[in-house]
Amino acid sequence: MACFARLGWTAALAAVLIACAISIAHAQSTIARDGAADAADILKVLQVNVLHRHGARSGLPRENATEICTESPCGYLSWAGIEMLLKVGGFLRTRYNTDPSVVSSPMFESPNYDLDVAYSRSTDVLRTLQSAEAFLRGFFPNMSSLYAAIHTMPESTDVLLNSNTQPWLKFFYSNNKALLRAVCNPLTDELFPDWTEITKIGAEIYQEGYCSDYETRSDCVRTLFDIGAAKKAIGELNQYPLLEANFEKLKRVTTVLFDYEYHYNHSDPLMFKQGGRGQPFVQQMVKNMEGVIEGSNTYKLMHYSAHDTSLGPVWGTLGDRTPDGMMPPFAQVLVAELLQNPSTGAHYVRILRGNPGQSPDTKFEFGWDSKWQMQCIDALGTAYKAEGNICPFADFKRFVKWSEPADARGYCYLDQVSIDIADCPLEPVAYGTPPTALVPSTCRFYRSACPQFACGIGETLNSVSMQCVCSKDSCLGGKANEESSGDAAVDADKKPTLRDSNGLSGGAVAGVSLATFCAGAIIAVAATAAICMCKRRRQHQLYVRMSSTMEVGNQPNDEREGAAKEFKEGI
Structure with missing residues (x-):
């Protein structure tokens, strides 16, 4: 009984230790969150990520274009759009140079455009390219130095900024x-x-x-x-x-x-498997910030020019569904700042949203959106609203991870309706044989966007014909592999393999699993130690009694039997 009592005390001690560990983790997370709010006035801005919609453009009518598109050709940036981006650029320049609540010294002191300081990227659309330059003109006011270098790539392959490259x-x-x-x-x-x-x-x-x-x-x-x-x-x-x-x-x-x-809906099976539709850009922001921390990214400004259909998915992935988040106005801007506490070295993220006025009577003056609320997830997997829209970098990354794809195919995952729309051939073509049937345009689009999931095992995608070509013995002779190209695109019944829909991020699940494992290990070690202690005590009692028995070996048999009985009861 004494042995079991010791075991009970040991288990209780282990439980207390586990509770203490959880309390410490919670306290550390709370301290980090409170520290972000308390030290907001001393946090140093290390890098600014800017994603903006293009400025105002002319409309996109379905008929009678000449009567409607009077200010500029249909879909092109208007004079108002240029003015909007100039205002956005100028406002942010002031924020990072002279706003005492943000910086203690100018972050972009020179008025000259500097390729080593600013990186710019745009979709390959005229209105976003022009908007990118207008923003830079507002941000770097010395026009004589502005020969902008704006990176871009074809729309059809621009996964980062063009959400319509996602097949679904x-x-x-x-x-x-x-x-x-x-x-x-x-x-x-x-x-x-x-x-x-x-x-x-x-x-x-x-x-x-x-x-x-x-x-x-x-x-x-x-x-x-x-x-x-x-x-x-x-x-x-x-x-x-x-x-x-x-x-x-x-x-x-x-x-x-x-x-x-x-809007990312964690309970929707399709979206859960695909992940948040702004994941490509949100992941890029995390990568940019990690590069600064590691020393591989030296840019102070990471600048991206895109569309409402670029910003909407990002806001939805960040947990927002307010009207201005889902329907971004012209020249709306997402500002994501990487911050550091100079005293502790801890890193934080602040995300803000704003836009210029949408009509000439506002003079297109810029203002922040008070309805935007940043969310993060702490070390215990609890989501919270970030005070002042600032949270520890680790908490921000956990929130990003929460909406990552549950299926390895991510945005390449399709439901059955979309598989039918893609209409990909089910059979591969034989190697060396010209394809006898053209691949439908919808299938060509899917296979171009998702080449790694386009064909089945033993098949190779021909990048010209977009046919899946038999390349192994398993699919030669006209026998299609069990996992054909259509099935490879999506198995609508396949369950998520990367995580379960439990409301926690993958990192939080891993953390809870690790904590559970450690708790089990602590209890197991404690129990083993207690058992060993009990065993040693019994062995000691056995040794004492055996010695006593040897000393009274000449005593009457009834006394020896009594000692033997006592020994058995001790066992």
């Missing part, structure tokens, strides 16, 4: 109109119970033909909002009374569509 999103927009309208039509019908009102608005802005079809009523609404936003930016929205009166309602329909696409 591409198919949703271009090929799955039934689902797209199922998302938009309910709100459209709620806001416009008499759908002919939509036609009247369209007629006012030269879109009567496009807006006269009941089946495409929500498509028309989104086009009308696009045109209205462009007209508002140049001060001409008031020339179209119906468009102006219904502008906010038109905007809500586009917002609900973007929310459906871009």
